Amino acid sequence: MNWQASCLLACWLPIAAHAAAIDPGKDPVPSVMWAFYHTQMLGDAPFVFDDRVKLLAPPFAEDARQVPLEIDARAFKGEVVKILAWAELNPLPKIVDFQPVSGVLPWLSIRIRIEQATPLRAAVLTRDGLWHVGSTLIDAAGGGCTAPSVVRTQPGWEEHIGEVLGGRYPRGEFSRLRLQVAHPMDNGMVSGIPEFFINHAELRDGNDQVLARLELFPAVSENPNLTFDIEGAGQTRLLLRDNSGNEFDAAIP
Amino acid sequence: MRWMLLLFIGMSLPALADLEYSLKPRLIAQDTWLLEGSTDNFAKGNGGNIVNTAFIVTERGVVVIDTGPSKRYGEAMRQAIAATTDKPVIEVLLTHHHPDHVLGNQAFTDVPIAALAGTTQLLRQQGDAMAENMYRLVGDWMRGTEVILPTRTLEPGVHSFGNHDLRVLSLGGHTGADLAILDQKTGVLFAGDLVFYQRALTTPNSPGLAVWLADIATLEGLPWTLIVPGHGPLATDARPFEQMRDYLGWLDQLMRDGAANGSDMAEMIRSPIPERFATINLSRYELIRSVSHLFPRYERAQMTRVDSTPDN
Numbered sequence: 001m002n003w004q005a006s007c008l009l010a011c012w013l014p015i016a017a018h019a020a021a022i023d024p025g026k027d028p029v030p031s032v033m034w035a036f037y038h039t040q041m042l043g044d045a046p047f048v049f050d051d052r053v054k055l056l057a058p059p060f061a062e063d064a065r066q067v068p069l070e071i072d073a074r075a076f077k078g079e080v081v082k083i084l085a086w087a088e089l090n091p092l093p094k095i096v097d098f099q100p101v102s103g104v105l106p107w108l109s110i111r112i113r114i115e116q117a118t119p120l121r122a123a124v125l126t127r128d129g130l131w132h133v134g135s136t137l138i139d140a141a142g143g144g145c146t147a148p149s150v151v152r153t154q155p156g157w158e159e160h161i162g163e164v165l166g167g168r169y170p171r172g173e174f175s176r177l178r179l180q181v182a183h184p185m186d187n188g189m190v191s192g193i194p195e196f197f198i199n200h201a202e203l204r205d206g207n208d209q210v211l212a213r214l215e216l217f218p219a220v221s222e223n224p225n226l227t228f229d230i231e232g233a234g235q236t237r238l239l240l241r242d243n244s245g246n247e248f249d250a251a252i253p
Numbered sequence: 254m255r256w257m258l259l260l261f262i263g264m265s266l267p268a269l270a271d272l273e274y275s276l277k278p279r280l281i282a283q284d285t286w287l288l289e290g291s292t293d294n295f296a297k298g299n300g301g302n303i304v305n306t307a308f309i310v311t312e313r314g315v316v317v318i319d320t321g322p323s324k325r326y327g328e329a330m331r332q333a334i335a336a337t338t339d340k341p342v343i344e345v346l347l348t349h350h351h352p353d354h355v356l357g358n359q360a361f362t363d364v365p366i367a368a369l370a371g372t373t374q375l376l377r378q379q380g381d382a383m384a385e386n387m388y389r390l391v392g393d394w395m396r397g398t399e400v401i402l403p404t405r406t407l408e409p410g411v412h413s414f415g416n417h418d419l420r421v422l423s424l425g426g427h428t429g430a431d432l433a434i435l436d437q438k439t440g441v442l443f444a445g446d447l448v449f450y451q452r453a454l455t456t457p458n459s460p461g462l463a464v465w466l467a468d469i470a471t472l473e474g475l476p477w478t479l480i481v482p483g484h485g486p487l488a489t490d491a492r493p494f495e496q497m498r499d500y501l502g503w504l505d506q507l508m509r510d511g512a513a514n515g516s517d518m519a520e521m522i523r524s525p526i527p528e529r530f531a532t533i534n535l536s537r538y539e540l541i542r543s544v545s546h547l548f549p550r551y552e553r554a555q556m557t558r559v560d561s562t563p564d565n
């Protein structure tokens with residue numbers, strides 16, 4: 001969707017009315033799309049623009065296919081129900097729906113595709129039902145969503161799907177967990193290759209208790225990188241599923 | 254946002270007559286002329302003239318070292334050469350395939366354009382995309398610019414041009430195919446982009462910082478008297494090498510440490526830049542770029558296979 005189409009679409013939609021009780025404050029980034037996404041992503045629910053949700057990205061995308069994005073909602077530790085992130089001007093805007101269930105900090109680092117310069121948003125739903133929206137802008141020469149796959153140029157790439165590289169890095173009260181999954185994350189926009197991407201991930205602790213659930217979307221880069229901060233000791237498992245029903249499993253000691 | 258930018262460009266396009274490089278060759282050694290660019294980034298205000306190019310007026314004719322960022326630059330360079338000497342241009346030597354060094358080639362198609370085989374290959378693969386990016390960055394200065402591939406493959410060794418014996422080295426720390434040229438008559442070392450001085454180095458094609466550090470040692474060991482960096486001011490002492498070693502070593506250690514403690518790229522790009530690099534232009538900008546180019550290699554080195562697939 002180009003910006004014109006997006007704008008038209010946004011202008012067609014009724015302005016959200018029933019969240020009027022809470023003053024959302026001023027949008028910190030210039031956006032023609034906020035009203036549209038408020039409806040589409042948050043169902044017109046009450047929200048505030050909130051700089052306590054830190055959305056950290058480089059000011060420009062050096063590689064629009066692999067843009068690092070850090071979502072930091074630690075200011076709301078213990079209160080977070082879920083975190084939704086999206087890139088407003090991407091043709092496929094959704095990035096991730098992250099639900100830190102327990103023993104995981106409300107913090108996530110991930111890499112994404114950017115099709116053009118765009119506002120980025122991370123909306124954090126707290127237990128009181130309010131969405132806290134963090135925002136940033138990124139500049140890009142563009143084309144990250146429509147660029148040919150790098151994975152698919154590598155001979156025998158199919159053999160490596162689902163391989164996971166990982167590491168645990170102690171950081172005092174928690175441990176940093178890093179994971180990189182071999183997968184093309186095809187978004188359906190490149191040379192007739194249909195959507196083929198990891199759409200679900202789950203972190204579990206050594207007792208099989210769920211630490212976090214993630215829905216992933218094709219704005220996530222190929223060979224997805226995920227970084228978490230985990231409280232408590234012991235092994236962590238990562239369970240993954242793609243939209244073709246393939247399941248992968250990894251255990252990080 | 255891009256559409257706003259485009260609108261803005263459309264409204265504020267400067268008249269073509271304003272786009273003049275006004276190149277002023279400076280005599281830096283016997284027979285040797287430098288066209289020094291700024292240490293800034295590509296911008297619509299500078300037409301991409303951020304690069305050092307040079308020419309040597311030998312008895313037999315003029316040897317050109319790099320042709321600049323655009324057709325317009327190449328033409329201006331050709332005029333500047335003609336205003337300096339009656340001798341004809343006899344050869345162009347390209348230090349590497351980056352757009353700011355080769356996109357002036359169109360002004361030199363009547364003479365052999367020589368480069369390392371690897372440079373030609375990289376330019377064939379990446380030239381159009383790089384030229385397109387240059388159009389985006391510097392705009393109308395680029396009008397009419399097209400990628401012209403080298404016509405002659407340069408082998409390392411000593412090449413004689415009239416009374417100048419040029420020792421050509423095939424190195425690779427910056428792009429994988431980097432030419433350095435030592436004029437054995439004058440002692441001038443044309444380091445290409447293996448040496449950035451007072452301007453942060455760029456890494457989009459670097460095979461690795463260790464390779465680059467080894468190249469710096471090789472260059473420093475040559476019998477040079479004057480260093481011409483690809484970007485930044487000249488030096489008659491070893492300070493450009495010292496700065497390169499310091500900066501490359503810092504960048505390498507930063508990413509090594511970051512990967513070892515599990516930092517991700519968004520954190521890495523916010524790393525503090527040591528005070529001693531305060532004189533180096535664009536260090537934050539290039540750190541952001543270098544983390545994107547190089548950090549994936551460092552982080553993979555700190556991870557192991559953890560999946561439970563059967564062949565693990």
Ligand SMILES: [Zn+2]
Binds near residue numbers: 349351427446455483
């Ligand atoms: Zn270069």
